[in-house]
Amino acid sequence: MTSSLRAAGPSGLALVALMTFVMPPPAVAADTLLAAQACPAFQSIAKQTNPGGIRLTAGQSYPIVAQNKQPPTWLQVEIEGASPKQRWVAISCALGDTTPVPSHGGTSTAGAASHLLALSWEPTFCQGMPGKAECAAETSQSSESKQLSLHGLWPEPKGKYYCIADAAQKAKLAKLDSKGDWDQLPDPGLSAATRARLAAVMPGTQSMLERHEWIKHGTCFGGSPDAYFNRAADLLEQVNASAVGQLVSTNVGKPVKSAQILAAFDQAFGDGSSAAVAVSCKTVGGKGELSEIDVYMSGDVAGSAPLSKLLHVAPPHTNCSQGLIIQPPR
Numbered sequence: 001m002t003s004s005l006r007a008a009g010p011s012g013l014a015l016v017a018l019m020t021f022v023m024p025p026p027a028v029a030a031d032t033l034l035a036a037q038a039c040p041a042f043q044s045i046a047k048q049t050n051p052g053g054i055r056l057t058a059g060q061s062y063p064i065v066a067q068n069k070q071p072p073t074w075l076q077v078e079i080e081g082a083s084p085k086q087r088w089v090a091i092s093c094a095l096g097d098t099t100p101v102p103s104h105g106g107t108s109t110a111g112a113a114s115h116l117l118a119l120s121w122e123p124t125f126c127q128g129m130p131g132k133a134e135c136a137a138e139t140s141q142s143s144e145s146k147q148l149s150l151h152g153l154w155p156e157p158k159g160k161y162y163c164i165a166d167a168a169q170k171a172k173l174a175k176l177d178s179k180g181d182w183d184q185l186p187d188p189g190l191s192a193a194t195r196a197r198l199a200a201v202m203p204g205t206q207s208m209l210e211r212h213e214w215i216k217h218g219t220c221f222g223g224s225p226d227a228y229f230n231r232a233a234d235l236l237e238q239v240n241a242s243a244v245g246q247l248v249s250t251n252v253g254k255p256v257k258s259a260q261i262l263a264a265f266d267q268a269f270g271d272g273s274s275a276a277v278a279v280s281c282k283t284v285g286g287k288g289e290l291s292e293i294d295v296y297m298s299g300d301v302a303g304s305a306p307l308s309k310l311l312h313v314a315p316p317h318t319n320c321s322q323g324l325i326i327q328p329p330r
Helices: 122-129 168-177 192-201 203-207 209-216 225-240 243-249 258-267
Strands: 032-034 061-067 074-078 084-090 115-118 148-155 279-282 286-297
Touching: 032 192, 061 203, 115 122, 115 225, 115 279, 122 279, 122 286, 148 192, 148 203, 148 225, 168 258, 192 203, 192 225, 209 225, 225 243, 225 286
Parallel strands: none
Antiparallel strands: 032 061, 061 074, 074 084, 115 148, 115 286, 279 286
């Protein structure tokens, strides 16, 4: 099972790091380039001509229409508003675990791999992290005291982390991440709408959790930061709006059993859905308290398919074996 520790990180600002992407096997294809930085977009590779002084916008995706060779060093993309709109950009300008479309064409398979949706019960998490900003601010009226929160959306298998081609940059960011220096990680550059939506479902944004999640997991997702976090929020919201969310919200401070949570998944998403779910708890004072619910998925996770169509049998695991408390804030 993939794990991702939420360590404390100091507040502050960070410059956006310059990153390039990993080139996976040619069989994996994608049809867009996700810009890592504001690279110049040339009409001619050889002459380096750039009518209009066009540059990419970091964090924005552009359709790929051609490549200069296999494997490519330059990609031709379409940029709306540019004249001509087809421009060449260096492959080092791309971010994400994707491969350009082969010269003979191909079909996008981005998001077709397995993923883990990690949902946390924030009051239990905050018992051991009282100094974190989101925990200090938590009250019985906070949304995270009434519903499951987003921990992360993790491309699987375990070890598929930090999809950044530049080895030195990858090592630097991984080290900062492991130390909890999240303020020194690059800001994903989310839109105001995405940032507001994420703040409502991921309390850890108050400790810059989104920077950790993007660098470690989101760069392996195969899409823009906005697409990655909006999809994660969408999947969480489907759970909170279901019988699972109702079970949790109506039993705060009360004992339930893992079997009840699993049964709620079967009720909400179809018989057998519970096979895709792992329930974790933390033992406090001899009692098990709900800690996290992990949901395993496969298929077009990056698309718009409902959660019920994505559930995939979880690897061997142990659910909490006894009744657990859905711990209220303290």
